Amino acid sequence: MRISELSVRSGVAIPTIKYYLREGLLHQGEQIAATRAEYDDSHLRRLRLIRALLDVGRLSVASIKKVVTAVDDPSLPMHVTLGTAHDALSVPVEPEPGDEWRTARAQVDALLDDLGWEVAPDAPTRDELAHSLVRMRQLGLRIDLAPYAEAARRLVAEVEMDTIPFDGPRDAAVEAMVLGTVLYGRALDTLRRMAQEAESALRVSPAR
Amino acid sequence: MRISELSVRSGVAIPTIKYYLREGLLHQGEQIAATRAEYDDSHLRRLRLIRALLDVGRLSVASIKKVVTAVDDPSLPMHVTLGTAHDALSVPVEPEPGDEWRTARAQVDALLDDLGWEVAPDAPTRDELAHSLVRMRQLGLRIDLAPYAEAARRLVAEVEMDTIPFDGPRDAAVEAMVLGTVLYGRALDTLRRMAQEAESALRVSPAR
Structure with a gap:
């Protein structure tokens, strides 16, 4: 299809598509004439x-570029690609000086140990959770x-993982x-x- | 306490505190001399x-102002105040023209009916969930x-609601x-x- 059809079908404006092509977020189409490329x-x-990453995940263009670069690199093991996506989705937090932070971070590490979850020691999610605890x-x-x-x-083990086509192509x-990380996360949050609205309607008399 | 002590104890810089005072996010201290106010x-x-609303909830200053204004107005019923906070936390989405949107939105309404949840017909969360579904x-x-x-x-009914001091002062x-909406939501997302990291480590062999 031409870029005009790609625009109509995706709902993304042509100048925006050209911007994604220039930035390397979107792979080039097949050049079939000097001024015409074919997209599929x-x-x-x-x-x-x-x-979806932009308007549901609220990722920056720079973060999306990191994610799609990892998705497109078949030499990367799948868990490394997924780790890149997780890192991009993490809200960067700065460890704070002092005991409060150290206690919270130790609590996070102990929780993960208790759960037996294999989460990288330097995963930004650890600091993110410590930050919420502080x-x-x-x-x-x-x-x-x-x-x-x-x-x-x-939810992850019994619902989401079953939707992943592990036996198909890596991509x-x-x-x-x-996508599951972003979209199911957003849906759960909503x-x-x-x-909370429904439950507080039950518990709080309207007079208060 | 003086503003300098308030700054040290809160970790918020003095010029930022003064900005919050000007913007009406923070109530004025007690003026005990021409150039000195006392804070508590x-x-x-x-x-x-x-x-917490700024750096965990990622709310704008304008949204925080709406939330604290509602928290501070004792004439508002509690569920209205909470609704204001929920609206501020919603990611604004535009309904999209076409059948896809209408189908998704109808699915959200049907889900809430099935669940028997009392959620306002014009709650922005309905559009937000429809957006994720599309x-x-x-x-x-x-x-x-x-x-x-x-x-x-x-989680809301069996854990969070029990932490709310419904029998104490309204504030x-x-x-x-x-705070629960913001902080527990963030912790759950993390x-x-x-x-997902732990579960995919179990399912995906490192070689893939």
């Missing part, structure tokens, strides 16, 4: 991936993270994992806020 | 709330949202709910990515 379903699919503690919120960890594990599996 | 624990607590469908991801809804409901309950 792989371009359509990639545009939808970029759009803020909770400063605000006097005390909560047991175990039910959260168990809910997360069950498809990696893409499905990256459902949590809906549940 | 309520200021410290509010600064920690602002910081993206999933475009990318060929098919997933049953029921286990996500059930996990969300259980404390509202603040705890708003744990999900950790679970």
